[in-house]
Amino acid sequence: MTATTDGNAGAVSPRTAVAGKTTDTALPEGAAPAPGRTLPEGAAPGRTLPEGAAPAPGGLGETAARAAARAAEHLLARQDPAGWWKGDLETNVTMDAEDLLLRQFLGILDPDTTRAAALHIRREQREDGAWATFYGGPGELSATVEAYVALRLAGDPPEAPHMARASAWVRARGGIAAARVFTRIWLALFGWWRWEDLPELPPELLFLPKWFPLNIYDFGCWARQTIVPLTVVSAKRPVRPAPFPLDELHTDPARPN
Structure with missing residues (x-):
């Protein structure tokens, strides 16, 4: 020794x-x-x-x-001799949930993709019913709302134990109304939230010169890739009828917004 x-x-x-x-x-x-x-x-x-x-x-x-x-x-x-490192880039379930939401909106949601995404989302759920935004992190409201809706799209009934825990967790923290704007924009695409109750994102923002405060080039590239299409969607305000209500995620279903 x-x-x-x-x-x-x-x-x-x-x-x-x-x-x-x-x-x-x-x-x-x-x-x-x-x-x-x-x-x-x-x-x-x-x-x-x-x-x-x-x-x-x-x-x-x-x-x-x-x-x-x-x-x-x-x-x-x-480290590689060329100077770089290789590693895994891991995100949270909002990416999988939003992928299902987009496919549902475009009418291209298929059973195989839905089944695989739903399996991953269920595996990442915390014992308290919520979902976190990073490994081992605390539950986060917007991530939980998006994950819950994705599982509803996958066919999980709201009365299932894991779904009931999730919806109760969401209601205890203010419901959909307390979620981030980005999450509520996703929900507005299906009529689960009113476009009128979201901030305006006029496409004309793209014409602001670089010297103007908060012009599009003041944001990082990843933010620009999000903001630019959101301005178009916000101007058009499309709605595809939702396949089910989300009353269980509102603290007051009679006045959801």
Whole structure:
């Protein structure tokens, strides 16, 4: 058994001297540097301190420095020689829900797509009935409204236990009326919300010059890709009749808006 740099027993990474200080420069056990990349001199994956060696002295600051050095080396080992990193981009269920809403609006919703999306949305539901906007996060109202409506489109009945928990969670937080504008625009496409109760987004915004405050080029590219089509939709105010009501998501169904 070998001594670790934090005083525990087990395998540890090596330490090298840098500017008079000791830093941890090793990769995690079993890891290897990316092709074309070399470790600092004297470092090796999974290398341990000699048998019986004592951990280097130091307080919280040195412990943090060692952890930062290990994290940096781990990231460098995963970097492509060209300079980039590859990783998963994970979003939340609003993307799947809005995809089903769009397909329903365009009249191209098919059973296979609906079944697959609904399966994923159900799997992501929290125990309290809500949906989060990031992994392990708290329930979020607008995401929950959109996920719920998507499951209704998939055929889940409102009295089903998982749906009843979701609708109760939504009502307890103000219902659809408290959801974000973007969510209510989606609902307005089906008559579940009145266009008159949404902010105006005139297409003429596109003609504002770049020097004018809040012109379209003041927004990031992803925001422009959203705002521009929304101005057209807002001007046209299309409505495709909804296949079912959403009274269960309103705190007062008699006055939903």
